[in-house]
Amino acid sequence: MPSYFQFVLTLMNGLTYGALLFVIASGFTLVFGLMRVLNLSHGAIYLLGGYVGYTASTTVSQLLARSVPALHQAAGGGFGWLLGVLAAAVAGGLVALVLQRLIRNVHGDLAQTLLTLGLAITIGDLCLWIWGGLPLTLDAPDAISQPVRIAGIPYPGYRLFVIGFAVLTGVGLYLLLFRSQLGRIIRAGVDNREMVAAVGINIDRLFLTVFILGGALTGVSGAIGGTYLAFQPGTDFDILTVALFVVVIGGLGSLLGSSVGALIVGLIDSFGRAYFSELAIFLLSGTVILVLAFRTQGLFGRAN
Amino acid sequence: MSAELLAVDDLHVYYGSAHVLQGISLTHRGGVLGLLGRNGMGKTTLARAIMGLVPVNGGTVSVGGRAITNRPPHRVALEGVGYVPQGREIFPSLSVHEHLQMLSGRRKARGGDGWTLQGVYDMFPRLRERHNVSAGHLSGGEQQMLAIGRALLTNPSLLIMDEPSEGLAPVIVDPLIDKLRALADSGMAILLIEQNLRMATAVADQLLIVSSGRIEASVAPKELEDDDQLQHDLLGVTMKA
Numbered sequence: 001m002p003s004y005f006q007f008v009l010t011l012m013n014g015l016t017y018g019a020l021l022f023v024i025a026s027g028f029t030l031v032f033g034l035m036r037v038l039n040l041s042h043g044a045i046y047l048l049g050g051y052v053g054y055t056a057s058t059t060v061s062q063l064l065a066r067s068v069p070a071l072h073q074a075a076g077g078g079f080g081w082l083l084g085v086l087a088a089a090v091a092g093g094l095v096a097l098v099l100q101r102l103i104r105n106v107h108g109d110l111a112q113t114l115l116t117l118g119l120a121i122t123i124g125d126l127c128l129w130i131w132g133g134l135p136l137t138l139d140a141p142d143a144i145s146q147p148v149r150i151a152g153i154p155y156p157g158y159r160l161f162v163i164g165f166a167v168l169t170g171v172g173l174y175l176l177l178f179r180s181q182l183g184r185i186i187r188a189g190v191d192n193r194e195m196v197a198a199v200g201i202n203i204d205r206l207f208l209t210v211f212i213l214g215g216a217l218t219g220v221s222g223a224i225g226g227t228y229l230a231f232q233p234g235t236d237f238d239i240l241t242v243a244l245f246v247v248v249i250g251g252l253g254s255l256l257g258s259s260v261g262a263l264i265v266g267l268i269d270s271f272g273r274a275y276f277s278e279l280a281i282f283l284l285s286g287t288v289i290l291v292l293a294f295r296t297q298g299l300f301g302r303a304n
Numbered sequence: 305m306s307a308e309l310l311a312v313d314d315l316h317v318y319y320g321s322a323h324v325l326q327g328i329s330l331t332h333r334g335g336v337l338g339l340l341g342r343n344g345m346g347k348t349t350l351a352r353a354i355m356g357l358v359p360v361n362g363g364t365v366s367v368g369g370r371a372i373t374n375r376p377p378h379r380v381a382l383e384g385v386g387y388v389p390q391g392r393e394i395f396p397s398l399s400v401h402e403h404l405q406m407l408s409g410r411r412k413a414r415g416g417d418g419w420t421l422q423g424v425y426d427m428f429p430r431l432r433e434r435h436n437v438s439a440g441h442l443s444g445g446e447q448q449m450l451a452i453g454r455a456l457l458t459n460p461s462l463l464i465m466d467e468p469s470e471g472l473a474p475v476i477v478d479p480l481i482d483k484l485r486a487l488a489d490s491g492m493a494i495l496l497i498e499q500n501l502r503m504a505t506a507v508a509d510q511l512l513i514v515s516s517g518r519i520e521a522s523v524a525p526k527e528l529e530d531d532d533q534l535q536h537d538l539l540g541v542t543m544k545a
Contacts, residue, residue, distance in 0.1 A: 184398060184406040191395040198355055198389070200381035200411055200458050 008153050010274040011267075016159040018266025019166030020229075023221040024239060025246040025258040026173055027214035033190045033253030034210050037103060040116040043240030044123035045095050045215055049088035049222020050231040051131045054138050057084025057223075061139070076142030084138055085223045092219020093212045095123065100211040104204060120236060128233045135230035138223060158228055165224060169217070173255055186210060190253065242269075245284060249291050251301020260299060308333055309368060309462045309493050310354070310385075316362035317346075317353050324349045326517035327363065332462065336484070336494045338508030338525070340501065342539060346517040347497045348390050351466045355387050356380045368461065382411060386460030390467045390497075392447040394454070396440030400431055403439060403450055407457040424453035427483065445476035452483075462493045469500040481506045501541065505529045513538045 028042050061080030064072040072079070099119055106112050140158040147154040177183040189196045189206055197203045222231070242265060250261025268287060272280035291298060310332040317325040324346050330337070339347050352358045354365050356377040364373045367383045381387070395403060408421045425432040428449040434442065439450060448468055455463055468484070469477045477500070484507045488494055498504040504511060505525040513521040521538055528534055535541060 181406065184402050187397045188395040188403075188406060191397050192393055194357055194377070195389065195393045195395070197377035198357065198381055198387045199407055199454060200378050202376075202378045204376075 005153055006274060008151050009155070010270050012150060012155050012159065013274075014267035014270030015263070016162050016228075016266070017270055018263040019163040020221060020225045021242060021246050021266055022166045022259050022262035023169050023224070024218060025243050025250070025262055026169065026255060027217040027221070028243050029247050029250075029253055029255070029258050030173070030186075030217075031211055031214040032247070034186055035207055036109065037116065038109075038113050039099070039214075040113060040240060041095070041099065041120035041123060042218060042243055043236040043238070044120040044127075045092045045218040046222040046225070046239045047127055047231055047236040048095065048123055049092050049219030050136070050138070050226030050235070051127050051222075052091040052219070053084035053088035053223030053226060054131075054136050055084075056087035057081050057138050060084070077139050078141035078143055081138060081141045081227070085220055088219040088223035089216040090219070092222070093216035095119075095219075096211045096215025097208070099215070100208050104207070120240070124233065124236050127236075133233050135232040136226070137230050138227040140227045156228070162224060162228065170255070170259055177255065182209070245288050248288050248298055251298025253302065254298070254300040257298055257300030308366070310495065311366045311369075312350075312354065312363070313365075314363040315350070315353060315360060315365065317349055317358055318361050319349075319358075324517055325353065328514075328517070328519055329363075330512060330519060332493060332495055334493045335509040336488045336496055336507050338504045338511040339495065339497045339514055340504045340511050340528075340539065341499070341514035341520075342541075343499060345514045347514050348466055349517075350514070351387070351389070351464050351495075351497055354380070354464060355385065381458055381460075384459070384461035386455035386458050386463040388448075388451045388455045388463065388465040388468060390470060392444075392451040394439045394442070394447050394450050396438065399436055399438055400442070400450055401435040403454050404431075404457060407454060411458050418459040419456045421457070424456060427456075427487075428453060444471050445473075445480070448472065448476075448480065460492075462495060463487075464495045464497070466497045467499060468496075469498065469503045477503060501528075501535065501539065 024042070024046060028039065031037060031039050057080040059080075060083045061072065061077055064079055099116065102119075103112050103115055106115055144161045145156065145158040148157050148160055149155070177186060185196065185201055185206060189203065193203055196206070225231075246258060246261040246265050248261075249264055250257030250259070264287065265284065268283050269280065272283040276283065308331050310330075312328055312330045315325050315328045316323070328346070328350055339350070341347050349358060353360050356372070356375050356379070360374050364371060366372060367380070367385055370383060372380050372383055398406070404421045404424055412418060425435075430446060431449050431453060434446060439447065442450060452465070452468070465484075468480060472480065481503055484494065484496070488507065494507075496504065496508055505528060508525050511523050511525055511528060512519050513523065515538075523534070523538075528538070
């Protein structure tokens with residue numbers, strides 16, 4: 001039954017892509033919700049995460065294969081990959097740190113947005129200079145890349161790992177925002193920055209924390225996404241566009257909105273490509289236009 | 305100098321070309337100091353300038369002898385100034401309990417035990433009943449209690465309250481007057497900004513009349529309460545219709 005096979009595969013691919021998009025969009029939405037800064041360098045941080053993750057994981061894997069081959073074999077490339085993801089988190093966090101230090105001296109939404117765009121172009125060019133123009137991917141560790149049968153169909157284990165990682169990220173962010181002291185302060189800051197400052201909380205430091213958190217998460221998503229989707233120059237703005245689609249559909253600043261928006265975009269993209277390949281891009285942008293026309297704030301966004 | 309909880313000296317604030325505060329000076333040595341004046345006379349701007357929420361263009365502000373002019377708001381709060389803003393400005397996304405949890409134990413009191421979450425609930429039992437309710441769904445009076453509780457948990461040595469009676473029905477204002485009086489009697493210094501003559505005269509120990517960005521007069525509450533002509537001259541209104 002090739003059509004059944006195709007349907008399940010398309011559904012799973014849509015869910016996997018949606019899961020990755022959720023992780024990408026949640027960092028984006030977190031930063032926007034609190035700071036009202038539309039970070040157009042978000043896609044560039046994703047791409048940088050991919051490149052840094054690639055270099056760190058291949059370097060560590062090669063070193064390990066040469067010096068302790070037995071351990072390298074046993075870990076199945078897991079050490080290199082894990083360190084790649086960690087390095088991507090650090091790279092993303094560092095870019096966010098630099099961006100926050102730059103942006104706090106710039107006032108006005110337009111000026112801040114343009115600054116993030118300038119940073120995006122700079123990072124993109126630096127990546128091209130360092131890593132060249134060829135598409136790259138990270139090697140998935142053996143332990144999480146074995147095929148798994150789903151509804152009778154073998155599916156790449158790594159893609160299931162991506163779904164699991166997105167679910168964990170969602171739960172983690174939920175606990176952070178709704179069950180922790182930092183989360184209470186972040187939500188209060190989304191409501192009213194001035195009053196958060198007026199009760200003695202250093203809002204500049206809060207912004208920095210959230211910016212670094214968002215940057216690190218985006219860097220990680222670059223390494224994790226880059227393990228099954230090839231990345232290259234141009235991926236930065238592709239990812240930014242899709243992240244914008246997700247938050248426009250789901251509603252900026254809402255975690256629930258990001259998850260629903262990401263699933264919608266992932267499924268439309270996957271089914272569009274599989275069944276209506278000529279229409280795929282129109283289906284996606286058409287959805288965005290419909291949402292903008294009838295519910296400007298997105299499905300779960302706050303009207304203001 | 306150190307006896308002054310709050311000293312404002314020749315304070316000037318501009319909004320663009322509008323000269324909103326035109327050289328305000330006042331000192332607060334404890335008790336309840338009331339600032340009374342009609343709408344648009346600069347009372348709220350004064351509160352915001354003390355808190356560091358609007359830039360000061362001239363003059364100085366100090367708290368307990370320490371200069372805080374143009375310090376960022378969180379530094380002012382950490383110097384011991386609590387702020388209950390006009391319009392309450394509670395956080396609609398947080399529950400009542402989360403508001404208090406967020407601040408509980410952040411800033412220790414200078415001597416003494418300081419305010420605790422339970423202390424705030426004991427002062428406003430209504431908040432305890434509503435602790436799981438989203439603050440956006442509270443009534444105006446409940447929001448006011450929450451705004452006061454939130455400010456108290458920063459363990460201030462001076463509490464600035466900007467029009468706490470605004471938009472509240474008289475049956476809500478009366479218990480609020482009692483609470484503020486009780487708070488003042490327990491030793492909390494309050495700078496009370498009001499348009500409501502009844503509230504200001506009931507709570508304040510001394511009243512300053514603000515007009516067009518200046519302090520126009522300093523009167524005792526009793527004196528103002530009993531003198532319709534003085535009320536009319538200073539405020540353009542009287543207590544009796």
